Amino acid sequence: xxTLSIIAVLALAIILPFIADIYLIHVVSxxxxxxxxxxSWDMMLRTGQLSxxxxxxxxxxxxxAIIAVDDFNVNPVMxxxxxxxxxxxxxxxxxxxxxxxxxxxxxITTLALTSxxxxxxxxxxxxxxxxxxxxxxxAIFDGDPKKxxxxxLSFTIVVIVxxxxxxxxxxxxxxxxxxxxxxxxxxxxxxxxxxxxxVFVITSAIQGAAGAxxxxxxxxxxxxxxFSANFLLLPIAMALVGGIYSTIGPIVGALVLGxxxxxxxxxxPYGHLIIxxxxxxxTVIFLRKGVYGTIMEKIRSK
Amino acid sequence: xxxxFVLVSLLLTLIVLAxxxxxIGAILPLSDITGRQAAxxxxxxxxxxxxxxxxxxxxxxxxxxxxxxxxxxxxAAVDKLATVDKxxxxxxxxxxxxxxxxxxxxxxxxxxxxxxxxxxxKCEEAVGADSDWYFHLHPWDYLQGESxxxxxxxxxxxxxxxxxxxxxxxxxxxxxxxxxxxxxxxEFELAKQGTGVWTGxxxxxxxGPFKSAALGGGDYRAMLLQAxxxxxxxxxxxxxxxxxxxxxxxxxxIGFSPKLFVGAPPGWPADFGKxxxxxxxxxxxxxxxxxxxxxxIAKHFWDAYVQxxxxxxxTYFAPLGYTNIYFLIxxxxxxxxxxxxxxxxxLREIEYESPVGGVLKISPSRIIKNQGFRAQKILQWQNGVQxxxxxxxxxxxxxxxxxxxxxxx
Numbered sequence: 001x002x003t004l005s006i007i008a009v010l011a012l013a014i015i016l017p018f019i020a021d022i023y024l025i026h027v028v029s030x031x032x033x034x035x036x037x038x039x040s041w042d043m044m045l046r047t048g049q050l051s052x053x054x055x056x057x058x059x060x061x062x063x064x065a066i067i068a069v070d071d072f073n074v075n076p077v078m079x080x081x082x083x084x085x086x087x088x089x090x091x092x093x094x095x096x097x098x099x100x101x102x103x104x105x106x107x108i109t110t111l112a113l114t115s116x117x118x119x120x121x122x123x124x125x126x127x128x129x130x131x132x133x134x135x136x137x138x139a140i141f142d143g144d145p146k147k148x149x150x151x152x153l154s155f156t157i158v159v160i161v162x163x164x165x166x167x168x169x170x171x172x173x174x175x176x177x178x179x180x181x182x183x184x185x186x187x188x189x190x191x192x193x194x195x196x197x198x199v200f201v202i203t204s205a206i207q208g209a210a211g212a213x214x215x216x217x218x219x220x221x222x223x224x225x226x227f228s229a230n231f232l233l234l235p236i237a238m239a240l241v242g243g244i245y246s247t248i249g250p251i252v253g254a255l256v257l258g259x260x261x262x263x264x265x266x267x268x269p270y271g272h273l274i275i276x277x278x279x280x281x282x283t284v285i286f287l288r289k290g291v292y293g294t295i296m297e298k299i300r301s302k
Numbered sequence: 303x304x305x306x307f308v309l310v311s312l313l314l315t316l317i318v319l320a321x322x323x324x325x326i327g328a329i330l331p332l333s334d335i336t337g338r339q340a341a342x343x344x345x346x347x348x349x350x351x352x353x354x355x356x357x358x359x360x361x362x363x364x365x366x367x368x369x370x371x372x373x374x375x376x377x378a379a380v381d382k383l384a385t386v387d388k389x390x391x392x393x394x395x396x397x398x399x400x401x402x403x404x405x406x407x408x409x410x411x412x413x414x415x416x417x418x419x420x421x422x423x424k425c426e427e428a429v430g431a432d433s434d435w436y437f438h439l440h441p442w443d444y445l446q447g448e449s450x451x452x453x454x455x456x457x458x459x460x461x462x463x464x465x466x467x468x469x470x471x472x473x474x475x476x477x478x479x480x481x482x483x484x485x486x487x488x489e490f491e492l493a494k495q496g497t498g499v500w501t502g503x504x505x506x507x508x509x510g511p512f513k514s515a516a517l518g519g520g521d522y523r524a525m526l527l528q529a530x531x532x533x534x535x536x537x538x539x540x541x542x543x544x545x546x547x548x549x550x551x552x553x554x555x556i557g558f559s560p561k562l563f564v565g566a567p568p569g570w571p572a573d574f575g576k577x578x579x580x581x582x583x584x585x586x587x588x589x590x591x592x593x594x595x596x597x598x599i600a601k602h603f604w605d606a607y608v609q610x611x612x613x614x615x616x617t618y619f620a621p622l623g624y625t626n627i628y629f630l631i632x633x634x635x636x637x638x639x640x641x642x643x644x645x646x647x648x649l650r651e652i653e654y655e656s657p658v659g660g661v662l663k664i665s666p667s668r669i670i671k672n673q674g675f676r677a678q679k680i681l682q683w684q685n686g687v688q689x690x691x692x693x694x695x696x697x698x699x700x701x702x703x704x705x706x707x708x709x710x711x
Contacts, residue, residue, distance in 0.1 A: 130484065222398075
């Protein structure tokens with residue numbers, strides 16, 4: 001039954017461009033980008049480490065992809081791999097230093113990294129275009145929304161599979177034990193630093209690839225909007241609303257908040273952001289386990 | 303009988319077609335005062351036009367979408383207006399980064415777009431030279447810079463006591479401030495070579511960064527002391543509205559009173575004019591409420607806006623939004639249809655007296671063929687009111703020079 005449901009959802013997702021209008025395709029594409037960010041943030045959180053570097057690595061990947069295409073004539077699709085690899089390598093180097101930190105110290109350091117990346121993007125003008133940013137004259141696939149959608153869908157599937165690998169293999173036991181009690185994990189022979197580094201690098205690569213796709217979709221980077229806090233706060237809100245420490249939670253959160261945000265706007269052009277904010281606050285206060293977690297809890301209690 | 307039936311059917315079809323509205327899709331940031339007031343002003347223009355019988359015998363329908371100041375939302379709004387609402391024209395705009403994301407999508411539809419926002423030259427590069435359907439009304443950032451030089455030159459000619467040779471630019475260390483300083487540096491290099499619009503005016507330039515109060519800063523003393531020591535003829539700060547009052551307070555505290563104290567934030571704090579420190583501060587802007595005293599269309603707009611919305615227009619995006627609709631409708635009227643070629647031709651030919659202050663006429667800019675306004679205005683706070691100093695044809699007061707200083711404040 002579960003497999004059938006997954007196949008049905010996947011089939012619907014694949015054929016969506018043939019049955020939906022371009023606006024819906026665009027909205028779903030954006031939701032999937034944020035879904036990937038929410039999943040990657042949650043994957044790091046499963047180790048017990050709260051990362052605020054999501055927007056930073058997103059922006060880094062975006063810049064790497066645009067520079068790769070503009071300055072080195074890299075194919076736009078290949079530039080997404082460039083964005084992911086660049087974010088992964090940067091996070092590997094930084095991870096060696098910052099992953100020794102814990103709790104708020106780690107969180108604040110990752111937040112500071114975003115500021116550092118922004119300042120660099122603003123000041124390395126010859127490479128990054130400085131404060132004005134950099135543009136491409138063509139969006140990926142010449143702006144074809146259907147092809148862009150399928151690209152984002154493929155990427156989302158990869159991220160979901162990665163998240164599930166984290167959930168279903170022995171990695172889960174390693175990172176869960178790190179989150180629950182580092183001392184116990186260490187005494188069980190788990191190489192804490194190695195696992196933290198692996199998760200940090202993989203989640204940063206996801207964020208970098210998401211940034212690269214976003215930049216190629218809209219054909220520009222600009223420091224303030226590319227490193228915007230929106231790429232940190234909204235994924236966190238999505239994971240919290242859906243439910244943390246799982247794959248399905250951030251997916252549900254992204255779908256709920258993504259569609260709510262867009263369709264609230266159509267219902268009430270003015271003031272929709274206030275209602276949207278209230279929905280997030282109320283969900284986080286009253287559904288402490290998120291929408292998915294609460295539903296599952298109710299089902300289990302019956 | 304059959305003939306009568308055909309005739310009646312034909313007549314009914316014509317009536318239905320005649321009453322089918324011309325759809326205009328507007329994309330604005332509705333949670334920001336600029337977008338909200340621009341949307342209000344557009345609605346006011348549409349109401350006036352529809353009350354007067356519409357255009358080409360058809361009513362106008364305005365569909366407003368919120369871009370939330372987010373590039374992806376602004377881009378999705380273009381898709382929605384084009385494919386779901388099936389609008390005939392696009393208008394609106396504010397943020398450059400939102401517009402950068404919209405440009406690839408606008409290029410896909412190639413519908414006539416008359417845009418009032420996005421000053422970054424990067425947007426002009428992204429639009430490109432071939433986009434005949436694209437009309438940009440807001441001056442590009444480099445056009446604004448040029449217009450300040452033209453304005454100051456005119457002021458030094460009219461007021462011989464005004465001397466501008468040494469300029470100090472205080473800039474917030476973020477994107478807005480650093481890009482402002484960069485453009486001044488570029489202009490200074492050109493002026494040194496005897497080319498560029500600042501030649502003869504800018505003989506020396508110095509810059510000083512500061513952390514904006516809007517971004518957690520707010521202590522300008524070190525930068526102001528540096529400026530005081532430099533003793534500029536023109537002191538200009540490029541920051542945000544949150545910097546306006548503390549900047550003046552701290553300048554007073556250290557006794558820094560340049561001959562011209564100029565502020566160039568994108569917006570000013572509400573009731574800034576009521577603060578006595580504001581008297582004599584010069585600012586740049588596209589419009590000032592005082593224009594209603596010298597321009598009939600500005601007065602009409604002001605009165606109608608206040609009557610309709612029970613609030614005063616507080617940002618130039620309000621008269622610009624009003625202009626946005628009227629300019630397009632005047633072109634449709636002239637074209638006699640909504641055929642793309644005819645409307646594009648008409649947009650290039652018409653002249654529209656705008657409540658922003660000035661006649662709007664299309665001419666080429668560096669890259670695009672269809673640029674509207676080319677200049678900002680030089681304004682000055684005088685006894686709580688923003689007055690136009692330059693262009694002189696719209697001047698509502700004479701320049702107070704030198705800056706009155708702090709002894710009476």
